[in-house]
Amino acid sequence: MEQFSFIACMPDIPGALHRAAEIITRYEGNINRIQYDRRIDTHTVFFEVTALPQAYEKIREELEKIGYLQTSLHLVAFVKFHVYLPNCPGALFDLLNYITSSKSNITFLDFDDRGQHPERLVVGLHIEDPNMIDALLNQLKSRYRLDILEYDTTGEKLDDTVFYLRLAQKLRSFIGSAEDAFLMRFLQDINHITQELSNLQKDPIEIFENILKVGEYLNRTSGDNFYADVQRVRIKDDIKLFCFQPPCGGNIYLFDTPSERVMIDTGYGIYYPDLVNMLQHYELGDLSRLKRIYITHADADHCGAAGCFPVPSYLNHETFLITRETSRAYGSSNQDCILEEVYTKIINLFSRYTPPSNTVLFPEVSFSDKTTEKRGAFPVIARFRIGDMDFEALEGMGGHMHGEVFYLCPEEGLLFPEDAVINFRSLSPDRTAYNVLADYLMTSVNVDSKLAREERHALLSLISEIDEQLAGKNKKCLICCGHGSVSVLDNGKLVEYTGSERYMAGQKCISKENL
Incomplete structure (x- = not known):
């Protein structure tokens, strides 16, 4: 079976x-x-x-x-017109003979001989074979006076009597010329998430609208409309850290050192060409100097462009497995959740997910192993250097996502806590609106909300410890959040560390450099 x-x-x-x-x-x-x-x-x-x-x-x-099985998603044409019928018995019947022979479905009829236009009938039709439109209209024009009101072969004018067909046409604009079989499977998945959310008392039409908004946001903000908010922080005399906040999704960090460049997280795959252009704008476009990428977790907005870069990506073994699975909740207590599985398919498809293929995996350790070295509450699973700075890879608890890794440079006070710590107040209204879509479609962006709260508390405690250690150097721990601005902890609140400038595709940056 x-x-x-x-x-x-x-x-x-x-x-x-x-x-x-x-x-x-x-x-x-x-x-x-x-x-x-x-x-x-x-x-x-x-x-x-x-x-x-x-x-x-x-x-x-x-x-x-018996005609019940839908095997294709042919584009349905829509035509709306005025037809002027003679005032005699059988006039409508004769017109309907033409419409029926063209295999058209009537979606709209409006006629009243006591109305303002007693001789005029308004007709709306769906025609499965667009090639039949001209033949039908030519037949009608040879017999009746005809005024064409609307003529559409793109699917834009379809009404809700063929809702899923109309939805499929909109999806094609995000995913290209997919085969009908693939698109029908995708509709099955979208219907499944709608069924789940409807059972949670969410409006089905709103669900579809939010799914489409994800694709619309990503397509609308790529190419000529791409932009990013950029922070530049001088870590040492010869080392700079760039924080790039793209329109949607997670931050991209780049270290520029005398000997190499190193990236932490890559953003969405759909933004890869825009990211390369932006790096060139900042004189970072020589990709031969990019030596490594470090991945925090497997969400598409953090590693979805990693496979586009010709360098190795370093990541946790569990993160590697999730990039090959169909659900971002893999390995968590929530891994059977259909909302997580379908959202993963949607976002991976819309964002052109290209996960790391050239991978280096961190050693596997047991979170509960008492012999494992820890930094605060988190096991140290690897060490590496960027320039002359020593970093530790810390295994997360799995609150936001199973397999997550945080990166810490204790001496310089640099912490990359991915989405476990975010300065939400630094997010622009557009970014907040986009992030809310994921929360709506999955009910939570964390695969384990209780564990996520525990994890955030442990990270804030670690940040406070690092601040105490750096107090003698008159420095604070720089929190390089997964979304939003690079921040510091001030009286228990996240505060933006420096101002940012706005990069816009094809334009100069706005604001001064923060060096």
Whole structure:
């Protein structure tokens, strides 16, 4: 027995769903999931079925024979027009003969012989074969006076009677010319997350809108519309740290030293060409000087461009596994959550996820092993140098994501706590609005919220310890957050360390350099 999924497009008549269920039952299929919501689409039903492979093929054959099985997502054209009919019996009947022969679906009719235009009928049609539009209109023009009001073959004008088809057309603008089979599987996943969130009393239309907003944000802010807020911090006379905040997603950090350049996290894959252009603007574009990338965790906005760079990426073994899995919750207590799994597919697809392929894995250690050296509450799993600075890789507790790693330079007071510590007040309204989408679609961006709170408290305690150690040097620990500004801890609050400048694609930066 195997699990299969399919989409059924059924007539909106009594007994239609019963007829489909009878076919599935006849071939001993077991329905594991079904979702139909008349508020969304009056015809589309999503099924997941467990059956023997040969039985599933019979189910598909039977459903296809009666016209219930949706096997493709052909672009449906929409046309709306005025047609002026003669005032005689059978006039509408004759018009409908033409419409029926073109295999068009009527979406709108409006006529009243006591109205302002008693001779005029308003007609709206969906036509599955766009090539039939011109033939139909030419036929009608030869017989009737016709005024074309709308003519669309892009899917923009489709109404909610074919909601999922309209959604598929919008998705194509984010993911390119995907095969119908792939797009239909993707619709299955999106429907699944909608089913889960609807059970949590969230509006299904709002869910779809937020999914589309993710893709729209990423596409709208790449290319010519790309920008970043940039902080430049001189760590030593010959070492500078750049913090790049892209429009969406996590921060990208770059150390510029006399001997090499080293990156911590890479941002989304969709921003890779924009990132290269930005590095060139800051005279950091010689990628031959980039020697290593250190990854904090497996989210697409932190390592989704790592595979684009021709250098090794250093990461935790568990992080490596998550980059190969279908769910960001892999390895956590929440790993079976469908919201986490589907969101991972959505964001990886929309953001052109290109995870690290040239990898170097940190040694595996046991978090509970009492013999393991620790820095505060966190095991030290590796050491490395950037320029002449000594760093430690600290294994996180897994509150935000399983396999997460923090990077610390104790002597200089540099801590990279990824998304476990964020200066939310430093986020722009646009970035906050984008981040809220992930929180909405997963209900929480942390795979274990309780553990995330414990982890953040432990990190703030570690930061306070480092501040005490640096007090004699008149320095404070620089907190290089996963999102938002590089900050310091001041009376228990995160405060922006330096001002930033705005880089805009094709334009000069705004504001002064902060060196």
